[in-house]
Amino acid sequence: MSRVRVHNLSISLDGFGTGEGQSLDAPFGHAGVRLHDWFFQTRTFRSMQGQDGGETGADDAFAARWNEGVGAEIMGRNKFGPQRGPWQDEEWNGWWGENPPFHTPVFVLTHHPRPSVSMQGGTTFHFVDAPLPEALRQAREAADGLDVRLGGGPSTVRAFLREDLVDHLHIVVVPIVLGRGERLWDGNEGLEQRFRVETVTTPSGVTHLTFTRP
Amino acid sequence: MSRVRVHNLSISLDGFGTGEGQSLDAPFGHAGVRLHDWFFQTRTFRSMQGQDGGETGADDAFAARWNEGVGAEIMGRNKFGPQRGPWQDEEWNGWWGENPPFHTPVFVLTHHPRPSVSMQGGTTFHFVDAPLPEALRQAREAADGLDVRLGGGPSTVRAFLREDLVDHLHIVVVPIVLGRGERLWDGNEGLEQRFRVETVTTPSGVTHLTFTRP
Numbered sequence: 001m002s003r004v005r006v007h008n009l010s011i012s013l014d015g016f017g018t019g020e021g022q023s024l025d026a027p028f029g030h031a032g033v034r035l036h037d038w039f040f041q042t043r044t045f046r047s048m049q050g051q052d053g054g055e056t057g058a059d060d061a062f063a064a065r066w067n068e069g070v071g072a073e074i075m076g077r078n079k080f081g082p083q084r085g086p087w088q089d090e091e092w093n094g095w096w097g098e099n100p101p102f103h104t105p106v107f108v109l110t111h112h113p114r115p116s117v118s119m120q121g122g123t124t125f126h127f128v129d130a131p132l133p134e135a136l137r138q139a140r141e142a143a144d145g146l147d148v149r150l151g152g153g154p155s156t157v158r159a160f161l162r163e164d165l166v167d168h169l170h171i172v173v174v175p176i177v178l179g180r181g182e183r184l185w186d187g188n189e190g191l192e193q194r195f196r197v198e199t200v201t202t203p204s205g206v207t208h209l210t211f212t213r214p
Numbered sequence: 215m216s217r218v219r220v221h222n223l224s225i226s227l228d229g230f231g232t233g234e235g236q237s238l239d240a241p242f243g244h245a246g247v248r249l250h251d252w253f254f255q256t257r258t259f260r261s262m263q264g265q266d267g268g269e270t271g272a273d274d275a276f277a278a279r280w281n282e283g284v285g286a287e288i289m290g291r292n293k294f295g296p297q298r299g300p301w302q303d304e305e306w307n308g309w310w311g312e313n314p315p316f317h318t319p320v321f322v323l324t325h326h327p328r329p330s331v332s333m334q335g336g337t338t339f340h341f342v343d344a345p346l347p348e349a350l351r352q353a354r355e356a357a358d359g360l361d362v363r364l365g366g367g368p369s370t371v372r373a374f375l376r377e378d379l380v381d382h383l384h385i386v387v388v389p390i391v392l393g394r395g396e397r398l399w400d401g402n403e404g405l406e407q408r409f410r411v412e413t414v415t416t417p418s419g420v421t422h423l424t425f426t427r428p
Contacts, residue, residue, distance in 0.1 A: 013387075013423075014399035015228050173227075173387070175411045175423060179403025185228035189393025197389045201415040209227075209389060 002140050003147045003167035003213075006157055007066035010035040010206075011171060012178035017154025019181040022082050027095060029181055035174050038204045039063055048101040058202040062170060071146025072139040073102050076156030077110040078182075080125070086112050093117055093125065105142040107135055109156060132163055154184040161188050169195070169211035216354050217361045217381035220371055221280035224249040224420075225385060226392035231368025233395040236296050241309060243395060249388050252418045253277055262315040272416040276384060285360025286353040287316050290370030291324040292396075294339070300326050307331055307339065319356040321349055323370060346377055368398040375402050383409070383425035 011017045012035065019031030028035060039045050043054035044063035054060065077083075081092050094100055099120040107126050118124045126142075128135045139148045150160055160166050171184070185191070195211035202208065225231045226249065233245030242249060253259050257268030258277035268274065291297075295306050308314055313334040320339050327341045340356075342349045353362045364374055374380050385398070399405070409425035416422065 013229065014397075173421070175406060175413050177399050177402050177405040179399075179401075183228075185391050185393075187393075188391050191391040192389060197419065199389055199415045199419050199421055201413045201421060205411065205413050207387070207413055207415060207421045 002071075002143055002145060004136065004150055004160065004165055005070070005147050005168040005170075006150045006152070006166060007170045008039055008063055009152055009154065009157060009169075009171050009184070010039065010174055011154070011184050012174055012176050012181075014177050014179065015183045015185050016178040016181035017152070017157070017184045018078075019178060022078060024082050027082070031178055031181060034176055035178075038172065038174065038202075038206045041204070058200070058208075059204055059206065062172070062202075062208050065170070066149065069147050070104065070149045071143030072104050073106045073149045073151045074135060074139050074156070075106060075108055075151040076153050077108055079151055079153045079156070080108045080110075087114055090114055093119060099123075105139070106151075107139045107142075109135055132160055132165060136160075136165060154182045158184055158186060158188065161191060164194065166211075167213050169209075171209040171211070173207040173209065175205055175207075216285075216357055216359060218350065218364055218374065218379055219284070219361050219382040219384075220364045220366070220380060221384045222253055222277055223366055223368070223371060223383075223385050223398070224253065224388055225368070225398050226388055226390050226395075228391050228393065229397045229399050230392040230395035231366065231371070231398045232292075233392060236292060238296050241296070245392055245395060248390055249392075252386065252388065252416075252420045255418070272414070272422075273418055273420070276386070276416075276422050279384070280363065283361050284318065284363045285357025286318050287320045287363045287365045288349060288353050288370070289320060289322055289365035290367050291322055293365055293367045293370070294322045294324075301328055304328055307333060313337075319353070320365075321353045321356075323349055346374055346379060350374075350379060368396045372398055372400060372402065375405060378408065380425075381427050383423075385423040385425070387421040387423065389419055389421075 019029030021029040038059050041055045042060040042063040043056050046054035100123040103122040105124050107128050110127050111129050113127045113129050116126045196214045198210045200208050233243030235243040255269045256274040256277040257270050260268035314337040317336040321342050324341050325343050327343050330340045332338045410428045412424045414422050
């Protein structure tokens with residue numbers, strides 16, 4: 001059974017998954033790197049960047065699971081880039097350079113479709129204007145029996161949770177109060193009742209939460 | 215130096231410290247006992263109720279610190295009881311019966327002062343309509359060199375945090391999404407920058423956070 005999985009989604013104590021004011025220079029808005037610093041230290045992240053080294057402890061054990069058995073990704077348009085509304089620059093192909101770390105089909109949710117783009121290394125960006133179940137159907141088909149990763153951002157994950165389309169949710173709570181940005185939990189009262197929930201704190205001070213279908 | 219301390223303040227993943235719809239039958243509103251179940255299992259809580267037994271593990275180690283070296287408490291009126299506005303029932307002396315577990319002076323913040331009430335066991339409720347620093351001054355004087363516990367609820371703690379009047383903050387994050395109620399963190403962006411923060415998860419699945427002055 002092909003599952004829908006979320007990995008390494010970092011939020012603040014007050015539940016914000018990204019800061020206010022995303023721009024080309026500030027992909028996470030006023031949050032800067034504070035939500036993702038634990039991740040940037042891991043071997044998993046460094047390896048995605050083509051670099052050696054990095055932490056190999058508990059944070060990395062969680063981080064590394066992001067890509068196991070995944071055949072496609074779905075992401076919101078705000079994860080793909082800072083443009084809003086009709087595309088002004090169709091040369092924009094994401095934050096990740098010529099060889100993005102996904103190496104699978106990636107379905108970008110947008111109300112402004114544009115032609116698919118094939119990148120180096122097997123990543124192809126498809127731009128989909130469809131209800132979530134239909135976008136998921138396309139991603140599942142592309143995943144060819146493997147799982148679909150729901151890559152974020154927080155408003156995209158929140159929307160899939162509301163429609164009960166997520167099977168595994170890995171959240172990382174960073175002990176900061178961000179104050180503003182995009183909230184993850186809104187509209188998902190009682191979410192825990194549909195999942196088996198585990199929590200564990202690691203020496204970096206973050207708390208890993210996993211929500212798994214019982 | 216007499217410190218201001220918060221202990222055992224439970225919040226949901228989405229930051230609510232109490233539910234919506236507090237009433238005589240539902241002190242925590244729609245949250246019921248979900249935020250406090252970890253605490254009710256502890257020896258510390260059972261002892262406050264005059265009962266034997268209870269868990270003596272990590273949760274209790276945190277819980278037990280609530281009363282060490284404390285000479286007075288400040289609480290918001292909504293912790294004291296469900297009445298709002300002018301007092302309709304001055305016979306109401308809190309949720310805790312004839313012998314409340316505080317055994318010190320307790321300063322209840324309210325815009326509707328009433329005469330102080332001495333209970334069994336050394337608890338005296340004083341009703342104070344004053345700015346927070348003045349209420350704190352009175353509590354400090356009553357504490358006679360010991361610490362002042364800020365007993366909650368969440369909106370009271372939030373207000374003291376905004377005025378930077380808290381020295382030690384112990385928060386317990388319960389992995390549920392409450393959806394509505396009284397938020398703790400609002401208006402406290404960047405709070406962590408004033409504190410040394412530690413996090414630890416216990417086998418009950420809650421996460422204890424301590425914010426301490428560096």
